[in-house]
Amino acid sequence: MDFVKKHPSLPAFIATLLIFTLAVTFLSEAYGTGTMSTSFVKTLGKTLCLALVAISMDLVWGYTGILSLGHFAFFGLGGYMIGMWLMFARTKLIVVESMAAADIPATAMEIKDAVGTQIFGVVGSSDFPLVWMFAHSFWAQIALVVLVPGLLALVFGWLAFRSRVTGVYLSILTQAMTLALSLYLFQNDSGLRGNNGLSGLQNLPGLDAVSQDAVSIWFFWASAFALLVTYLIANFVVSGKFGSVIRGIRDDEARVRFLGYSVEGFKLFVFVLTAIIAGIGGALYYPQAGIINPAEIAPIASIYLAVWVAIGGRGRIYGAVIGAGVVSLVSTYFTGGQAPNINLGFYTIKWVDWWQVLLGLSFVLVTLFAPKGIGGLFDLISGRLSPSRKGAPLGPDQGSLREQEAEK
Template sequence: MTKSFLATNRSVLVFLLVLSLFTLAVTVMAEATGYGLISTSFVKTLGKTLCLCLIAIAMDVVWGYCGILSLGHFAFFGIGGYAIGMWLMYARTEEIVAGSLANQPLPATAQELSDAIGTQIFGVVGSSDFPLIWSFAHSLPLQLLAILIVPGLLALVFGWLAFRSRVTGVYLSILTQAMTLALSLYLFQNDSGLRGNNGLSGLQNIPGVSASQDDVSIWFFWASAVALGLGYVLFAFVTSGKMGSVIRAIRDDEARVRFLGYHVESYKLFVFTITAMVAGIAGALYYPQAGIINPAEIAPIASIYLAVWVAIGGRGRLYGAVIGATLVSLLSSWFTGGSAPAINLGFYKIVWTDWWLVLLGLSFVAVTLFFPQGIGGLFDFVAVKRNSDYGPSEGAWRAEEGKPE
């Protein structure tokens, strides 16, 4: 079975090889493990890019393969970030508070320690009590489970309600966008239990581990690379074989697939849920490298950007989603980080930090009009041109006529 899967999905081996070589190259050039040719901040940028590639693959499966244009998958990404961020912030604050209380003449009680931690975390929103949502923030295993369970459960409930009602097309996209907007607006409130607009900060430090940011950055980079590799293999398996054929058939003609006897809703619900869970994993790896998460990260515009990445890279191709996310992420860091030189036209000065979104929008329009299959489609076009034989087939009349007498 393994041979059959790898034989029909040689791109998986190619991708894993390229990813391994890329990871090795960054490791050799990083400050923590190599020659110091790549700064720690850029290692974090590359690690975050790998996480964005992972959620882009998930988006490609749900949209490019199954035909569900979800404008809410970045919400699952943010939920994963909040789940790990709660533990990181709680454990880090506990270390700081316990260290400060240790200098008192009398040891602090468990209640005093808890009150001090609550004041430190929630004082910014005028509170000191732990909300119910923080009940398991002290436990890393439970928060790791929450990274999978919460996005998966939300996607399962939402998908079951939407798919059983046979909501499709633009109406389903609007519903997913409404879900994301509702979640974002809720998190902006101070009484949401997640510090409102302040979000969770200080996530770049690993509690209980005395390591420099150089070491932490390369660790998260490795974890992101492993997660991307495993995610690619998982989704390549899901989109291959009979299941892959049914999923693509649902995208092309859902009514005919239902007429053939397949339970379309179950396939769509499976794809929607598993991609949401993977998006949660990607978010849990992304935000410790970013160092902070706030409700703006879950705004609907983020999910729209995600769809743009997949469209630019090429829908229906896992490697296309990786290309699109990598290209847009790195270019975004370059243009918005001040590295791109401004262009002085005499009558106007183009500052790329102001014009990057315009450039991204124009790129999306250009790809939609002139390269509807995206950048990944160019590779397929070259491969077809190289392997195509437009002459007569063996034994055809035209072949016989072309032979000399």
Template sequence: MQHSFISKNPSVLVFLAILALFTLSVTLLSEGLGLGLISTSFVKTLGKTLCLCLIAVAMDLVWGFTGILSLGHFAFFGLGGYMIGMWLMYERTRLIVVQSLSQSEIPPTQSEVVDAIGNQIFGVVGSSEFPLVWIFADSLVLQLALVLLVPGILALVFGWLAFRSRVTGVYLSILTQAMTLALALYLFQNDSGLRGNNGLSGLQNLPGVSASQDAVSLWFLWASALALGLGYLLSAWIVSGKFGSAIRGIRDNEARVRFLGYSVVSYKLAIFTLTACIAAIAGALYYPQAGIINPAEMAPIASIYLAVLVAIGGRGRLYGAVIGAALVSLLSTWFTGGQAPDISLGFYTIKWVDWWLVLLGLSFVAVTLFAPKGIGGLVDYWTNRQTPDRHGADLGPDDGALREQEALK
């Protein structure tokens, strides 16, 4: 008897329902369309949190289910932000320049308009010419395509070189971290074409849109919630089928899966590239809400931070990745935003702005030592989702398959 995907995975429907209820509640309580109980800045924080949940789901796919500890996925996240940020900055600057030059007695030529735009964007790095990487910056459609193509191609090339060489474990993690560091160092240079350490700014302003930030923040919240819902649904569908069984097999025993005739390189390359694209979509939605992106966002520490989110939530559980990302993101905002009260010990005052990373590190160590399944393991416990007791069951073709002594191993 065939069962539908939802009937086999009821938790997906529960997650989508909670996400929809959350989005509706924030909308009704927001300043843009609702009662005004939630500020616009906090709506943006919630929208960015949803984007972090999406990249956490991608990280869980590649690490929790496939066993590839990538310390470079935040590079793909940042590249997605850069690709959409180029169009946002170009188009916003173009509108300002055109409006300014329209007041001239002699109408400006197209060349003069382009030069003025270039001077406005790249004057901060001592240039006025558009680099080659900005060739499609005037087209929203092409830049949206590049959001997927640039990180996807980078992941495809890097993954093919690494996986076909059978680089695994900590060595692969170091390689992904080196890739991220190399990319960040390149973008810090003024001649990278992306304004060096100044990055791209003013991304929160949608060109040609006269709506207030109250409304724009809600639009991005809805888009982030939709992306998270679709990304979660796609990820759950992948891990629940034969593909999911194959990547879990690679995680548990890559040599045995290869011996059985599976193309391990193809599976790892597919999941690495797919998760890079998901991360890029998350970044393309995150940075317009943040308003700015610079190379510091792509530093290796950011990818390590992402791994911590997934570990705390519980890797190998998609909902665990979401819980970990949401919890840590909101707590980080609370502790580093000056909302957490300082604690005076008499001889010393604990300021959470300075101690937040220490607290996060200690939480990661505690989870690793005492709760390796993360917060998601608590959800499993509460819902009684435990491994069935198969001790002594005949689960093979002969009478002695998986007897009690085998089950104890």
């Protein structure tokens, strides 16, 4: 009960997510009235996955003060890990079925060579690279969804934080890491099919008889459950002493270090945890998207992620969810050709071309006039305002800000 009292948004979020999930299920083509199309169910499922990575960004940036411009790389790596199993298992079933009619049964090596040719023929190869070592095992690839983003974040974070790289320099380093990874994956010899990426991920191996209507709602349920668990974990992380320490690191890192806390350890824990959350989000997202390629890991994607969190409300976990949801759905509306063009006579505004300008303008306006983002509006509605201390200090020491100063 104390945990719920400290996080009044928790019951509201759980209730909203439950109602939303039931409503989508009731309207779906698989288990409901069929009012909602399968493609839109997939869009909503992908939006929930984007909310996952937005929460990870809010934890690392909004609460710990680390502006990471590389978290979408972890998101993409999670997608690649599960994508390898999906593509391998699906291709193997097709190859085995096609060879079943042969007079002489195919050997395991012949099947493997045929699968390799099917997967890597597009890049002029038929041999399985080392990174596909565990592609045949579902559970091994599930483990890699967590391990690969987590280990990359652990190594990068340990090197960066122990060197006490902070601020804009750390942001540049994370962006450089993302760019390097993206450029590497674009190469045909990266082992992940270069620019072609991994495709056909929406087809679940062994479930050919199951329609995409049912598969889409299954992934939607999985995404909703993952978002719920992540939201609970995130609220637990930011509460109590640990939450106070990471907020202190965000506000005054030197002072927290002077108090005897291992600043690097706290930052590294949050960085690794959020990378794992992002990887899980990617593993759920790309089977719904059906394809993943290196363009998904480009640095611009991580910049968009920071924009989502800023629009939703940095430092508010529900704000990150709101930001990701609003931007994702509005983006789908404008870029999907649903928004009508505006004819000005001398020029026609086509929203497909102007959507990114609108997004950038929204970010600027929120930064200037509503720094608390959309989540700040919910604070006003719920009455969650700073307590009035009649000008008294905001802290116990003589140097603490007074209420009037804090509002400036």
